[in-house]
Amino acid sequence: MAKNIINGPYLLDPRATQITVAWEAIVPQAFKVTARAADGTEYPGAVAYQREEKCQEYPQGACVYTAVIEGLEPATEYAYTITGDGEVAAASFTTLPEAPGHLHLLTLSDSHLFHNSAFFKKVVAQEAPEFILHGGDISFGTGYQHDQYQDNWFHKIPELLARVPAYYIHGNHDDGSFYDAFFTATQGRTVHTPDGGNTFSFDYGPAHFTLIDSNPWGLFEMNAVNSEMPLDRETRKRIDDTLKWIEEDLTSPAAKKAKWRILMMHHPYTDPFNNRYIVPIAERCKAQLVLGGHLHYYIKSVSVDPKVGARTVYICEGSAQDPEAEYTPAREEKRLFSEFPEVTAKGRSNYGILDVTEKAIDYRLYGFRQDGSPELVDTIHLTHDEPEITFTDIELRRLDNNGNVEVRALAENRGTSMAEAVIHLLDNKCEHAINLFGNEENSQVAVLEPGEKRKLTAVYQAVQPGEHTLRVGEAELKLVVFEPTQLSFAHMRVRAGQGEEADCMIAGIEATNNLDHEIFISVPLYINQRIAETKSLFFRGHEKRYIEFHYKFQQGGEYQVNIADQLPKEVSIEGGIRIIPRILDKSGHGHTALLHGSPKVREVDGRMEVALEQYGDYIEIPASRDLRAPQGFTGMVWAEIDRLARPSEMGHNPLMVRGKSVGWGATYCLRMVVERAGGLKWGICHDITEYSWQGGEAKIGDWAQYTMTFDKQRGGDSYCDGKQLAHVAGISDDSEIRQWDDQPIFVGYSYIGHVIPEIGRPKYFTHLPGRIGQVRFYKKGLTAEENEAIYRNPEAKGPEDEALAVWLDFRNILKVGTHTTEWRHPAIYDPAFKTQKKYWHFKQLKAKTHLPLQASLRATVEVSDDMATVKGSRQIVLKDGTNYVDISNLPEAQYLRIVTDFAAEVGPDGTFVPELLSYQVVAENERDFTDMFWSTRPDWERGCFTGAVGFPPVDRLRDYPEYTDVIHG
The missing domain is CATH 2.60.40.10 (Immunoglobulins)
Structure with missing residues (x-):
């Protein structure tokens, strides 16, 4: 292939009499495209091109060419050539039949790094699909990187793309100008589209296909909501216009005439925005099959509306990236997804084979075994026949006096298509449709394949007090419903x-x-x-x-x-207070960091290192507006990463993160994370855009300096040991880099997933198992030369020292501190005269602690009459557990306070910190007694903190299983 042609050719928008050929060249040329039939007849293509945005590989911007070849014969093979200045690319294609009665297509989604590409080529050769439907996410990092498309798609299957046409829709990783140049604009020249090729439709044989760009809501509106920002008017209008066009398209004469209406988009049925916007349109317009992706899971759903049922089937394809084949059907005792009783199966798959005739849709989902051989995961068979589920052995059993009735039946699907079981129950001749079976908390729909039998149990409640006659088929039950529970x-x-x-x-x-x-x-x-x-x-x-x-x-x-x-x-x-060791800041700006957990801090070969071995081991640089960097910033972490995330752990292991989550929304200011497979992910967020990029591999088991730098004009760059790994272009000067200055900067810890409004954070957390040797943060983007200078001399302050806001000193860790309670009177009282005073006798101190052997707690109980002069005191060395201390030898007084000295141990054996959970003091006077407590955060905060004493973080090591949040791709 010629040197100027760097990607392609690849085929788009196949038809019976035309096709689009596309390719990418470094510089413009006078290209010519010619298709030649077997009889020698030549068909020239109308060539056009657009120059892409500039990128690191092609500073002037490469050029994407398209040639629309028309006037072809149906179902005919053509050889074609692309020539220009002596350079030639050649391949062949076959036009589609004029009016086929049988469609044979291949679908895939979320190909990302596309490790399955060799297996995929064999499948395409065996199946010989007429064309391919790609459901989005070609890029593994971000659509703002040109190399993602070149490395992960065009260079993985070039011969296949040159001869088998495909249709493409946006994935959330495909946002950006390069996807638009490669696919959107090229498709947009010929397809039926309202927006230049983002969303479009076409008819082929008995089917009408509507391919939808779901990013306006599944990515951008999600980003806005997840990032606590209003959605901009332009995106709101784009959503409204797209949804209006989809409904118009699905109710058009062409769509109504088609035997089948098939929708495809990147986001799946379970996506909240897709569920809100697309599902009602799909069911109103009687779409039979709706395809999505994004989750990297296979998920099969039907409509939760019993009037629709399995007449509309929703499929979420698995990821095409790695070999996976797995299938789990719904079980009666527990829902597969707690908020979706209509999900009937889940698993893992890599691709689908879609066969469509006038009478039926057969959609087979496959996954690859590790050796590359295909394994059938599931089959969906749909026909136009009405559902025919019969119910026998029907039983109606009264459960209580509140109208609850158990309905049991043996269901059998005698129809030709998968169908949802719906029992029609008459309650005093009023019909009620029952389509949720099982116990109330885990009730779910039941979908039966043709010929399948299943015993079903549901609970129906007759609500109105009085006599009821219930009937299902021939089964009848009379009951009296009493007044319900109030x-x-x-x-x-x-x-x-x-x-x-x-x-x-x-x-x-x-x-x-x-x-x-x-x-x-x-x-x-x-x-x-x-x-x-x-x-x-x-x-x-x-x-x-x-x-x-x-x-x-x-x-x-x-x-x-x-x-x-x-x-x-x-x-x-919140109750206890403890030592949280403070790592001092060598930058001179006082951004002292907190050392959490029990990490080992040691010197090895002259290097100080912090070993983050447990989930709770991490470094926190507290939130500060002084760390705002509106034009750009640089994060540096010297680390030896011990291992990658295990299958049971969350990925996106954080080197350095600031924000509410490391993904799924414009929820962070900076992100430096290690993916599960070892790849490095970087990113910022601006406005409502998650602007991330991919590049490089983590050095597992070896020390390395990881740097991420971003500048609005220069863009983003990432480095490992001074070597550049990836670059992403700059952003407009009026874009606002999300600062998240109310969030800490974390090293070794972060949240991951969608932010759940009820708890103000995602349900998951993730950590980095490894050792940290140095941490820096600059309030400007450094150049490659400046980063190289710091890498070469890591102990020096280095260039741009005035922008250096954080430089942690692991040799200087504060591990002692004091808490002094306020002076407290034992009880609230209102004296009759200003001179009336009550003196209290303090009897006992009860203290609860968590105290490792290597740490210490010393309490000094002081009493006073004027909150200025100490009248008497008692010093106590506290032990681990519950301490009961007699303090009755203190003089009677009006007020009491407790001064507590804390000392922790931080060293090569670990970090051992003392924690004070509560104080309780028993006090009495002539006739009264009371208890004084210090046991909650407000109690302690009424006192004074010095040194490294503080509150342990709340719920950072807790997941929230009660919330549904499938981690997206």
Whole structure:
């Protein structure tokens, strides 16, 4: 192939009488394209080109050419050549049949690094599809990198792309100008499209295909919501216009005439925005098959609407990247996805074979075994026949006096297509459709294949009090429904307070009055199975209301909380204080870092290193507006990464991160992470755009300097040991780099996934197993030469020292500190006269601690009458566990405070920190006694902190399984 042609040729928009040939060249040439039939007849193509944006490999911008060849004969093979200045590229293609009765296509999605490319070529040779449908995510990093398309697609299967045409839609990794030049604009020249080729449709044989760019909502609106920013008007209009066009397209004469309407987009049925926007349109317009990807899972769903059922089937294809073949059908005892009872199977797959005739769709999903041989994962068979599920052995059994009835039946699919089971129950001659089976919490749809039989159980509730006659088929049950339980409850939520209310808990629940008349009733709040509080409330008939309790705790700790009859949930109330060792900052700006967990800190061969071995081992540079870098910044971490993430662990292991999450939204300021397979991911976010890039491999087991630098004008660059790994172009000067200055900079720790509004963070966390030798952060983007100079002399401050905002000194770690409580009177009182004073006798101190042998805690109890002069004191050396100390020898006084000295050990054996959980002091006077507590965050914050004493972070090492969040691709 000629040197000037760097990618391609590749084929687009195949038809019976025309085809589009595309290729990429470094510089413009007077190219000619000619297709030649077997009889020698030549068909010239109309050549056009557009110059791409500049990139690192091609500073002037390469050129993408297209040639539309028309006037061809259907179902005919043609040889074609591309010539220009003596350079030649040649291949062949076959036009589509004029009106085929059978379509044979291949689908794939999320090819990314495309390790399966050799296996994929064999499958295409064997299957000989008429064309390929690619569901997005060709890039593994970001669509802003030219090399991602060249390395991961064009150079992986060049001979195949030159002879087998394909249609492409955007994936979330494909955002950017290069995808648009390669695919959007080239397709947009010939397809039926409202927007130049992002979303388009075509008809072929008995099917109407609508291919949708779901990024406006699945990426950009998601980014905005996840990043707590409003969606811009332009994107909102783009969403509205696209959705309007899709519905118009699916109700067009061509779509209505087609036997089958097939939709394809990158985001799947389970994506919340896709579910909100596309599902209603697909079901209104009677689309039969909707294909997605993005999750790297195979997921099969049907409509949750019993009127639609399996007439519309939703498939999420697995990733085409690595060999995977796995299948798990829905089980009656538990949903596959808690929020989606309509998901009927999940697994792993690599590609699909789609056969379409006028009578049926057969869609077979395959995965590759490790040796490259295909393994059938699942088959979807759809026909136009109406569902024909019969029910026999029907039983109706009364469960209680509240109208709950168990419905049992043997279902059999006697039809020709997969179908959703729907039992039609008559309740006093009023029909109710039942399509959720199993227990209420895990109830789900039941889809049966042709000829399949299955026993099903559902629960129906007759609501209205009085006599009911229930009938399903020939089975009949008469029952009397008594007055229902007055209140029923659902959707209980529990969360701890923050800031000044960190000793409080907020618990809420939705309550419904099931009666048709008003009631006055008490609703209890339970804490650790005891009633803590009740609310007496008035409800009108059938009123639904949200009830909220605010409860203040005296002591920190873990509590089980529930309202009324609901199952309890756990809430953590911040309590203890501890030493959190402080790593001092050599930059001179005072950005002292926190050392969490129990890492070993040691000197090896003259290098100080921090070993992050456990999940809780990481470094935190606290949030500060002084670390804002609106024009750009540089992060540097010297690290020896011990290993990659295990299959049971989260990937995206963080070298350095700032933001709420390392992905899935414009949720970070900087990202330097190691992917599960060892690749390095970098990125910033600006406005509502996640602007990330891919490049380089982590050096597992070896020390390396990892640097990421970004400048608005120069763009982003990443380095390992001074060697450039990747580059991404700059952004406009009016773009705003997301700062996330209310978030810390983490080394070795981050959150990952979608930000869940109820908890203000993703449900998952991820960590870096390795050793850290040095950490730097600059408030400007450094050049390659400046980074090289620092790499060569890492102990020197180096160039641009005025921009150096953080330079951690592992030789200088503060590990002692003091907490002094406020002067506290044992009880609140209102004296009758200003001169009246009550003196208290302090009897006992109870202290709870977690105290390793290598650490220490010393308490000094002081009493005073004027909060200025110490009247008496008692020094105590605290031990691990619960300490009971007699302090009755202290003089009577009005006020008491406790000064606690903390000392930790940080060294080659690990980090050992003392933690003070609570103080309780018993005090009495002539006739009264009381307890004084210091046990919650507000208690301690009324005092004074010095040195390295602080609060342990809350819930950083906790996942939240109660929330659904599938990690996306």
